[in-house]
Amino acid sequence: xxxxxxxxxxxxxxxxxxxxxxxxxxxxxxxxxxxxxxxxxxxxxxxxxxxxxxxxxxxxxxxxxxxxxxxxxxxxxxxxxxxxxxxxxxxxxxxxxxxxxxxxxxxxxxxxxxxxxxxxxxxxxxxxxxxxxxxxxxxxxxxxxxxxxxxxxxxxxxxxxxxxxxxxxxxxxxxxxxxxxxxxxxxxxxxxxxxxxxxxxxxxxxxxxxxxxxxxxxxxxxxxxxxxxxxxxxxxxxxxxxxxxxxxxxxxxxxxxxxx
Ligand SMILES: Nc1ncnc2c1ncn2[C@@H]1O[C@H](COP(=O)(O)OP(=O)(O)OP(=O)(O)O)[C@@H](O)[C@H]1O
Ligand SMILES: [Mg+2]
Numbered sequence: 001x002x003x004x005x006x007x008x009x010x011x012x013x014x015x016x017x018x019x020x021x022x023x024x025x026x027x028x029x030x031x032x033x034x035x036x037x038x039x040x041x042x043x044x045x046x047x048x049x050x051x052x053x054x055x056x057x058x059x060x061x062x063x064x065x066x067x068x069x070x071x072x073x074x075x076x077x078x079x080x081x082x083x084x085x086x087x088x089x090x091x092x093x094x095x096x097x098x099x100x101x102x103x104x105x106x107x108x109x110x111x112x113x114x115x116x117x118x119x120x121x122x123x124x125x126x127x128x129x130x131x132x133x134x135x136x137x138x139x140x141x142x143x144x145x146x147x148x149x150x151x152x153x154x155x156x157x158x159x160x161x162x163x164x165x166x167x168x169x170x171x172x173x174x175x176x177x178x179x180x181x182x183x184x185x186x187x188x189x190x191x192x193x194x195x196x197x198x199x200x201x202x203x204x205x206x207x208x209x210x211x212x213x214x215x216x217x218x219x220x221x222x223x224x225x226x227x228x229x230x231x232x233x234x235x236x237x238x239x240x241x242x243x244x245x246x247x248x249x250x251x252x253x254x255x256x257x258x259x260x
Contacts, residue, residue: 002035002124003256004117005183006142006149011162012133014154015188015217017044018226020130022245023252024049025231028081032125035075036084037062039113039142040132041091044227050078051230054088062113063091071116083124095137109137110176114145135169143173148183148256151211153204155190155197160204183255186248188217215248 007020017040027034038045039062043054046061057076062085065074075083098109117127129142143149151166153159167182174180185208191197205212217223222241229235 002121002127003148004121004127004129004146005252005256006039006129006131006146007152008131008139008142008149009152009154009159009162009166010133010135010139011152011154011156011159013189014133014152014159016040016133016152017042017048017130018223019150019152019186019188019217019245019248020045020128021048021226021231022223022242023249024082024126024128025242026245026249027126027128028079032081033123034082035117035120035124035127036078036082037113037117037127037129037142038085038087039091039138040130041087041089041094041138042132043086043088043091045130046084046086046088048227048230049082049084050076050086051232054086057086057088058090061086061088061091063087063094063097065116066094066112067097069116071120075120091138098137107176110140110144110173113141114177117145135165140169140173143170143180144177146173146177147179148181150183150252151185153185153187153200155187155194155200155204157200160200163204163208182211183252184213185211186213186215186217190216190218192218213248213251215244215251217244217248220244 007016024034024036036049046054065071102109131139131142187201222237226241
């Protein structure tokens with residue numbers, strides 16, 4: 001049965017998608033079968049992993065999979081190791097679909113992703129979910145479908161403000177899915193020249209000593225440009241872009257193995 005991990009924080013631009021994409025790449029490199037699942041209507045993970053514009057997946061996305069209660073038909077095969085359930089802007093219609101179908105007070109609105117992943121999970125070693133920058137229905141569904149969540153912390157005041165409410169959403173999701181655990185908080189997009197970034201890193205370390213990953217991901221051009229050049233073996237900066245994630249990857253695998 002696959003291990004399912006979400007990358008989340010309601011603050012925008014905290015490297016959720018980049019990290020989910022690199023984590024998927026590293027798992028596949030090490031021989032694991034991965035299903036990536038894009039739960040953000042921006043469709044960034046879809047574009048990062050497939051190299052295809054998200055609009056090209058019109059009516060072939062995770063939204064239709066949820067509506068038709070069938071993930072299988074909407075899986076796009078990227079290569080021998082990676083499949084993806086894509087997303088595009090129309091995933092913003094998910095709340096309307098949920099409330100029209102279930103009504104406002106039915107907790108099943110948070111189970112629809114978990115329900116469609118259930119029957120296909122045993123084909124994979126990992127399911128990697130990218131979430132949107134909001135505490136939305138898409139995020140709650142991602143958490144309820146997950147064994148682990150990695151909380152992304154981009155060293156800034158507004159990301160710092162986001163963490164308590166994100167952890168409250170995790171608590172809410174745990175009522176529906178008691179398997180869910182916080183794998184850790186990943187400090188990212190770190191600008192080593194900024195004293196305030198260092199101060200926020202230290203603060204998070206002091207407030208959440210049991211949760212922070214030791215690895216701190218730096219702001220690095222080659223990592224940022226993965227959004228342009230992707231994981232194409234022809235991308236000359238690929239190794240340079242992902243290299244700083246190897247330490248996080250090791251820590252993550254150790255935490256998952258220990259707690260499984
Ligand atoms: N370590 C890094 N170094 C440099 N640039 C990075 C790094 N990580 C991400 N980026 C860039 O920063 C921007 C935000 O990253 P990304 O889109 O992964 O964040 P996100 O949390 O998924 O954003 P959103 O909340 O919009 O979904 C992107 O342009 C991305 O290419
Ligand atoms: Mg994103």
